[in-house]
Amino acid sequence: MNFKKWASILFAMMLLVSLLSAVGGPTTQAADNSVTLYYKKGFANPYIHYRQADGNWTAAPGVKMADAEVSGYAKTTINIGSSSQLEAVFNNGTGTWDNNGSKNYFFKTGTSTYVPGANNAPGTITSGAPSDTITPTPDPTTPPPSDNFGPVDWSKRSIYFIMTDRFDNGDTSNDNYGGFNSNKSQPIQWHGGDFQGIINRLDYIKNMGFTAIWITPVTMQKSVAAYHGYHTYDFYSVDGHLGNMAKFQELVKTAHSKNIAVMLDVVVNHTGDFMPGNGTAKAPFDKTDWYHNAGEITQNDYNSNNQSRIENGDVANLDDLKQENPAVATELKNWGKWIIQQSNVDGLRVDTAKHVPKWFLKDFDTAVNTFTIGEVFHGDPVYVGDYSNYLDAVLDFPMYYTMRDVFAKDGSMNLIKERYAQDSRYKNPNLNGTFLDNHDVKRFLNEATGKPGANSDKWPQLKAALGFLLTSRGIPIVYQGTEQGFNGGDDPANREDMKFDTNNELYKYIAKVNAIRNSHPALQNGSQKEKWVDNTFYAYQRSSGTDEVVVLINNSWSNETRTIPNLDNFGNGTVLKNQMGTDSVTVNGGSINVTLGPKEVKILTK
Known part of the structure; x- marks a missing residue:
């Protein structure tokens, strides 16, 4: 053995350790x-x-x-x-x-x-270490706080949709949480809205007649641009910009005290964009084999309806969760149960549902044991409707497109008749979430054509659309700012900071229609029968027990007169009063003769 050679090697190794x-x-x-x-x-x-x-x-x-x-x-x-x-x-x-x-x-x-x-x-x-150490991941079986509010019949509710960060800043101390500073001059950064802001404005919502709110996700984010809540970093922590779990519980409890149900937006399809070059989501979602790692979904994937790619690829580069891994599926279901138990919310809006396998949606719905409504961003009721067999309900994107074309663009009322002809595609159309716009599409007023010769006059079109939305089948959802006449275009222009003018004409209009809706079970979840349709005029009757309501809508820019036949359950001489005004009409042989002004909505009851 060459002892000098080995001694030299040993000395070199010791020197290397010392240098390191x-x-x-x-x-x-x-x-x-x-x-x-x-x-x-x-x-x-x-x-x-x-x-x-x-x-x-x-x-x-x-x-x-x-x-x-x-x-x-x-x-x-x-x-x-x-x-x-x-x-x-x-x-x-x-x-x-x-x-x-x-x-x-x-x-x-x-x-x-x-x-x-x-x-x-x-x-x-x-x-020493920071004093505000993180709360350990809670036991999913921890009993929830209870205020004995539920269960909620969502078919009777109307929903006001809140993007929390853009709503109201009730606590400025959390504006710069985690080093991700709020900056209202930047439309894609945090702006300061929080749970306390919603608490402070619950009467603003209640006085508009809404009986539920839907709020954007509350999970911990990890980006200055993740103000919306859809890029989860830590599933088991509430993002500090919004408050903490105690404040979230306070929000739900206070809403319940005002007879306002709370729907929480949840994301089980993806986390934020972390892998491969920006770390990982917080444990236990920090494992590579918990994700598909299949690259971004392309426009060609969407155009060709490649469902495998739509479910397994990344939406906008967000890390796509691999639900077929039993550990992932179990953790997501446990988290869903935990967030409900901790917060006592009354339902879940499931984001990006078309990107999640249907079998998992069904398992998740069963596990959380609460009302679920899925976002299926697609215009075909055949495609969208099938998801109502796996979740309790779906957002009615096909009807959104129809209402946009009819009311914002002065399209034919026959398009509504054609849309309703597809209602058999849904498990229960009365649970469809109907909406004129939201945070992912242009505002209604941005799309509206306006009055011929006076294109800036768009509010009559919005009022007609709101009258239809709040009186027709489904759960109506109104996006924050609609009542203030917001008209933003594509994201982020459609995510404006809120104003709270209760004297706004649109605020008062929504409050009036909602008050009528809340007084009549027929308008909430009653049956609906079409009584008249042509290019510019639509009429339908809704019934629930002894409650009967007839809704008339003139979608033209001129006065229109029609005779509406075949009304049900009204005897000759029955006087129907217009709840939107002071006029009335008398039933004769099951028919009524009515005249409506431009873009007018009448709601007739006994």
Whole structure:
């Protein structure tokens, strides 16, 4: 054996270990002489540039800090060898530095927490880990708080849809949570709306006649542009911009006290866009084999109705969950049960449902044991309707397209007749979620053509559409801002910050129609029979027990007179009063003769 050769190799290995210790690279576990540093996120993706005592600096910008187990913090552990302290500065990876006014920061061995100063002022260092440690993942079987509100019959409800971040800022202390600062000048960033803001405005909603709210997802996000809530990072944490679980519970409880049911938006199709180059979602959703990793869905996939790609590919590069992995399916179902039990919400709106396997939607619906309504963004009732066999209901996108064409673009009322002819495709059309617009499409007033010769006069078209929406079959859903005349185009222009003018003509109109709806079971979930249809005029009768209501809609820009025949359950001489005005009409031989002004809606009752 060549002892000199082996001695040389051993000496070289010892020297290499010594050199590596001198460099002091980050480690995942603390050594005997190491610094563990928590960084409260001022920079969303912080880097630490450091050296031990008077040693060599890391190459700029330094080392990217990983997310800590404490929400809103990053963390790193650095072995400093024989040094007594670590000298460091921080930056955002693109040239913005925090260096204590060129004095740098110094950290002793052990654990420290660094909190950046406001407005680029020097930060503060405290000994130990952050005090607001993260709550462990709760047991899905934990009993929920209860206020004995439910169960809810959703067929009788009308829904006001809230994008929480764009609604009302009731607590400015959470505006910059996690280093993702609110900035109203940027339409794709957080704007400050929160649970407290909704609580503060529940009477605004109640006085408009709505009996339910649907709010966007509440799960923890991890991006300055994830204000909408659809890019989940941590399923088991509430995003701090909105509040916390206690405040969410308060919102639900307060809504219930005002007879307002709460529907929560949930996403079981995907997380945020993390893999492969931006880390992972929070455990347990941090495993590569929990995702399809099949690349983005292309326009050709949609055009060819490639359902395999639609279900297994990434929507807008968002990491697509692999429900056929039993661990994923189980965790999603457990989470769904947990969020309901913790918050006491009354139903779930299931986002991107057409991208989720139908068998899993059925399993999820069974597991959560509450009302579910799925978003199936498609115009064909054959395609959309089948999802109502796996969830309790679907959002009625086919009817959305029809109402847009009829009311916003002065189309033929016969299109409504043709749309209703497809109602057999749905398990229960009275549970279809009907809407004029939402946060994913242009506002109704953006699409509306306006009055011929006076194109800016669009509110009569919106009023006619709202009259139909709030009195016809299905669960009507009105998107926040409709009552204020918002007219934004494509996302993000259709996600305006709210105004709360209760004197607005549209606010009062919605309140009036909703008040009539709430007084008549026939308008909530009664049967519906078409009584007249032509290009510009539509009439239908709704019935529930002894309650009978006749709705008349003139979709033209001129006065229209019609004789409406074959009314049910009205004897000769019955006087029907127009609940939208002061006029009335008398039934003669099962018929009524009526005249409606341009774009007028009349609601007739005994």
